[in-house]
Amino acid sequence: xxxxxxxxxxxxxxxxxxxxxxxxxxxxxxxxxxxxxxxxxxxxxxxxxxxxxxxxxxxxxxxxxxxxxxxxxxxxxxxxxxxxxxxxxxxxxxxxxxxxxxxxxxxxxxxxxxxxxxxxxxxxxxxxxxxxxxxxxxxxxxxxxxxxxxxx
Numbered sequence: 833x834x835x836x837x838x839x840x841x842x843x844x845x846x847x848x849x850x851x852x853x854x855x856x857x858x859x860x861x862x863x864x865x866x867x868x869x870x871x872x873x874x875x876x877x878x879x880x881x882x883x884x885x886x887x888x889x890x891x892x893x894x895x896x897x898x899x900x901x902x903x904x905x906x907x908x909x910x911x912x913x914x915x916x917x918x919x920x921x922x923x924x925x926x927x928x929x930x931x932x933x934x935x936x937x938x939x940x941x942x943x944x945x946x947x948x949x950x951x952x953x954x955x956x957x958x959x960x961x962x963x964x965x966x967x968x969x970x971x972x973x974x975x976x977x978x979x980x981x982x983x984x
Contacts (some may be wrong), residue, residue, distance in 0.1 A: 840889040847882035851875050854940075864929030866937035873920055874944035880909055881951050884978060898981055906982045910952045917945060952978050 858871040884906070891898060924941060928934035950956040954973040975983070 837889060837892055840885050840892065844882050844885035844889060847878050847885060851878040851882060854878070861936070863936055864927075864933035866924045866928035866933045867940065869920055869923055869927065870937040870940035870944065873916060874940055874947065876916075877913065877944050877947045877951065880913075881947070884951070888977075903982050903984070906952075906978055910978070910982070913948050913952065917948060951976055954979070 854871055854875055858867065861867070863871075887902065920941060924934070924937045928937060946956065953976055955976045956973075
């Protein structure tokens, strides 16, 4: 149990550290509105991931099961994230200020979309190395932790 608690806490802290890194990266690159929108979406997804892992950590610490409110919130966020994803895919080509802004926005947008899928639909990271395309291609996709929780 102690190992699981540590891993959940590391996941929460790691996602939060990634979020802070992307904020710093965006600020240092001085990009346009399209990149701002894409980075904002990615940061939102990472924040949700960090909060989810910390929530799971707290549940284990308190020896509780996930409640109805937690599941309802995660269902709502899954739908809201999808709506935001569609809106952003329309906005990015419209508000870009340069080719550099557009290219970076598209790359960050796809990364955010992959993170969304990884959190809310299918587990895309396996093993200690995280994302491994070879393992991913050779195994059947498994439901993500959030997807398993909200489908109960």
